[in-house]
Amino acid sequence: MRVGVIGAGIGGLLVGAKLSRMGCDVEIYERLPFAGGRFTNIEYRGYQLSTGALHMIPHGERGPLGRMLAELGARVEIVPSKPSATIRIPRGNSFEDLEFSEFISRLGFWKGLMYRLLILEACLSIGTGSSFRDWIARRLSDEGVAKLADSSCGWALSVTSGEVSASEGVSIIANILKYGGSGVPMGGCRSVVNALIQVIEESGGRIYTNKKVDGILIEDCTAESLCIGGEDITYDLIISDLGHRETQRLIRGDGHIGCSGVxxxxxxxxxxxxxxxxxxxxxxxxxxxxxxxxxxxxxxxACERVEPGDKRRPKPRTPWKTPYNGAHGNAWQRSRGRGETRA
Incomplete structure (x- = not known):
């Protein structure tokens, strides 16, 4: 089977590696001069800066991504994060950092009991018909917990807990309970990308960088070919890693008109x-x-907004009022004697 993949981000590389290992003839097209998309590194003054994602693997080697990498034969060393997270809370004009269990213990007996009830419901996948914030508040009404939910969702998803569905929030909790916290890949995101490229190439697949796909030709409700540099290249299966909106913009021809569900x-x-x-x-x-x-x-x-050209200085903040939802300390960089933090 001939397979054409649009985009050599982490998703395109994973599906390319999987299908190549299954014996498919895979070709991956990437418009950028490098593979990895938002999941690779750029060296800057001795630091390896990720292009988008953090240098982390969700749920470490036990999670879906870690297990898939192992199944594909992608050799990546993943170091578990211990602890997986700490929470910074105010203490006078300073702050203290707590592990999650300590944060919960300070809520008191009754709220701690309601928290355990929420965890039980998450294990049973009970959480539909409301936002994640409302799902929490119906059992556990606490300002600190609400702020923590927003901080967690802001860090991980760039939205508030009120913008996340209860079912999605419950699914995230269930996965953390099942697989654990994140892990750090030695070598950063690029080590994952390089390992997947090696799997694809060793399995006969090909990756073309600096190759922009201009369109997807649809015939009889089926994606038939990719338009690249004025040429139509036919495939048995076409997969896009560009996201829904960008993929939709590439659709060419009238073959999709009238198709069910379009x-x-x-x-x-x-x-x-x-x-x-x-x-x-x-x-x-x-x-x-x-x-x-x-x-x-x-x-x-949030820091006070200062418009370009405005010479006013932002108002000073007390030490614990840090202007971000979360940060990540990179063990791989620190093992080299330098610290790197992403806020």
Whole structure:
């Protein structure tokens, strides 16, 4: 089977590696001059800065991604994060960092009991028909917990807990309970990308960088070929790793008109609102976070906005009012004697 994959991000590389290992003739097209998309590294002044994602594997080697890498034969060493996260809370004009269990214990007996009930419901996949914030509040009404939910969702998804469905939030909790916290790949994101490229090439697959796909030709409700540089290349199966909206923009021809479900799909895509966030990389001579996991800052306050050209200085903040939802300390960089924190 001939397979054409659009995009050499982590998704395109994973599906390319899987199908190549299954014996398919796979060709992957990437418009950028490098593979990896938002899951690779760029070297800058001795630091390896990720292009989008953190240098982390969700749920470490036990999670779906870690297990898939192992099954594909992609040789990546994943170091578990211990602890997986700490929470920064105010203490006077300073702060203290707590592990999650300590944070919960300070809620008191009754709220701690309600937290355990929520965890039980998450294990039973009970959580539909409301937002994640409302799902929590119906059992556990606490300002600190609400702030922590927003901080966690802001860090991981770039949205508030009120914008996450209860079912998705419950699924995230269930996966953490089942697989554990994240892990750090030695060598950063690029080590994962390089390992997958090796699997694809050793299995006969091909990756073309600096190759932009101009269109997907649809005939009789089926994706038949890719338009690249004025040439139509036919495949038995076409897979896009560009996302729904960008993939929809590539559709060419009239072969999709009248296809079952297409109109509804187009309406769903049109109603989507992309999330966005800002990642700040900070280099230091010593560690700012004393572990390899995540530091969540639910009590953080946004910095005062200063417009371009405005010479006013932002108002000073107390030490614990750090202007971000979360941060990640990179163990791989620190093992080389330099600290790197992503906020």
């Amino acid at each position: 109109k509804r799909y187009e309406e769903e895509v049109a109603s989507m609102h992309p999330t966005s966030g800002v990642k700040i990389n900070i280099g230091s001579s010593e560690s700012l976070i004393d572990h390899t996991g995540i530091l969540l800052t639910p009590y953080a306050e």
